[in-house]
Amino acid sequence: MEAHNGLSAKIVEEAGFRGLWASGLTISASLGLRDSNEASWTQVLDVLEFMADSTRLPILVDGDTGYGNFNNVRRLVKKLGQRGIAGVCIEDKLFPKTNSFIGERQPLADVDEFCGRIKAGKDSQPDDDFVLVARVEALISGHGMDEALHRAEAYRAAGADAILIHSKLSSASEILTFAKHWERRCPLVIVPTMYYGTPTEVLLEAGLSNIIWANHNLRASITAMRETSRRIFETQSLTDIEGRVASVKDIFRLVGNAELEAAEKRYLPARATAKAVILAATGGDLGELTGQRPKCMVDIRGQPLLRHLTDTLSNAGIREISVVLGYGKETVQLPGVQTVDNDRYAETGEAYSLSRAIDRIDGEAIVVYGDILFRDYILDGVMAAQGDIVLAVDALGAKMKPPGRIRDLVRADLRFSGRYLDDEPAHLIEMSSDIAPEDIAGEWIGLARFSQQGTAWLREEIALLEKEGLLDDADMPLLLSRLGAKHHVVIHYILAHWLDVDTLSDVGDAMNFI
Known part of the structure; x- marks a missing residue:
């Protein structure tokens, strides 16, 4: 050939x-x-x-x-x-x-x-x-x-x-x-x-x-380069391109980055890498599919949803992954993944689940919902973005979903402009399910990165919620909104190429996504 x-x-x-x-x-x-x-x-x-x-x-x-x-x-x-x-x-x-x-x-x-x-x-x-x-x-x-x-x-x-x-x-x-x-x-x-x-x-x-x-x-x-160049020139956007072309990770794989990574471990001093916490304590409501197991273990093309998510994290070089489990925890069998129990999953929220795993993360950390899928390049962008706390926010999300399906609406100090380069970064003002339509900048997809400083702030805020008696009921939008009121929480805008699995229809979409 x-x-x-x-x-x-x-x-x-x-x-x-x-x-x-x-x-x-x-x-x-x-x-x-x-x-x-x-x-x-x-x-x-x-x-x-x-x-x-x-x-x-x-x-x-x-x-x-x-x-x-x-x-x-x-x-x-x-x-x-x-x-x-x-x-x-x-x-x-x-x-x-x-x-x-x-x-x-x-x-x-x-x-x-x-x-x-x-x-x-x-x-x-x-x-x-x-x-x-x-x-x-x-x-x-x-x-x-x-x-x-x-x-x-x-x-x-x-x-x-x-x-x-x-x-x-x-x-x-x-x-x-x-x-x-x-x-x-x-x-x-x-x-x-x-x-x-x-x-x-x-x-x-x-x-x-x-x-x-x-x-x-x-x-x-x-043929491929001509079509890609034409599309980008005409649309001045990558929305219709990402997900259709080979990923940057695929390039890294082909040229042997894994061998270089192994050589670095052999010849260079050890260096810290990001860890991840996946929030997967709730059971979900997918009928018979979640009758005996949590939503994160629903089969998507031969592998549990959770496996697809952990593979995406592993592809980004994240090796230490902890999953917070609750409902149906005994059905979760995933080699190479640490687990943390939230036995109070029925009466507590996401912030409490995260608090159960807070000792598992120090330095740079990823926090992600256990029922989402996203393309590798989205995680790459969040990892590379400048900021101590970075949130992946879909600028189109609020427009693409029916009313009532979005809980993590975002209000920011700067909306997505559609330009390739923005001089100023956007920051979180508020996240909740009740934001006026004219103020909505997008939907948080359930993916966040914390630097070492960001992790320290996260620990402090969880401790404050507990001291104030709010931790049991607090969700991630409340926790992130409180952090955004005190620190710069950077918005990393994306345009689709992810999904959350909340309904049986979403399971079908996930099959196509994979």
Whole structure:
């Protein structure tokens, strides 16, 4: 499968392919250049080095014409070997090359001169496993079947390990005819870009040993980037983009951030990481689904709702997760998660549940409701936002839900503007279920981050609620409103891409969300 840089090489390996095609067309195009040797061979070599470092798969390089005569070929082969490249394919055309699909009856190299390039490459290869593939352009250049067979046999005799036979017809008739006459004298390689409708089984039965899917990753990325750029330009918003594209976490995974994290633990002094408390003491009212178990254990596509939530936290590097349980606590079986009991769940509120776990958090901490789901990027944004207390607030939430479904309405000193960059951060003024419609800035989704200072303030406020006799009945909106009256509680605005599971209809939505 085609790859044109280190990231696409990783994606190809992840898909399950057994080898990489480092395409001259797509490497050139990814650099913004034509496939006419505008990228020097040393520039291509730099790209190949990143690809070789990124994957364990063998890489067959599209070496164009070998970048010159026999002397250029043998230097190219030596340098490829030094970088761990498995093989090179050179084509019997003149340097500088022109892409095979441009123009008609392109001139071909002299057969004997090209055989010299093959011999020079084989004499210079770093080890016996290095492969040199000779690409025959006779069919695609309109020189006929006899010329193609003549050239292929000459190249095989010169030492080529395989022959790549190319055609630009929309059917595989030329290729199948060539294969029949070739009679498996050495391995045959094809690039079915034009005759993609031919079943692969037919090609394999004809004696073709390797198939190269030559440029489709780059072409797919162009389509995706063009559409994404168009949408963002037209809407000046990311609302319709986030959730449709790969997450930043996926990029981190592909490029190996986990390995770096492990290395940091091995070689750097230990550092503090955020902890999390999930509030999941109430049972919820989902009929039979919550008859014997709490809402957080309702199955969502084969995993409890709580597992999906803890996975999101773990993806952000949060390792110490405590869950406050009450109703049906004996049904909660979740490896790697600490639990705290609130046996008074029926007569107390969320602030009391949080107080039960307050000793589990120090330093930076995440507090989150146990019945919500959200995209990874939302947690990333909350973690990265500046502030000692940061709340994720959906600026559209109050408009998207029916009356009576929203309890955590937010009034802020600054509404969401819709601009990418706001000079001033927004701060919480009040959170409750009773805010005048004209004052509503959004809905708190049930996700908050506290810095070390923010955690200290949280502890103080819970202690004050207890001293005043208000702790048992206090909910999170009251607790956060009291904190907002004394300290800067920062609002991190989001636009959808989350949901809370309160009704049976929400369970269905959660299935689709996952």
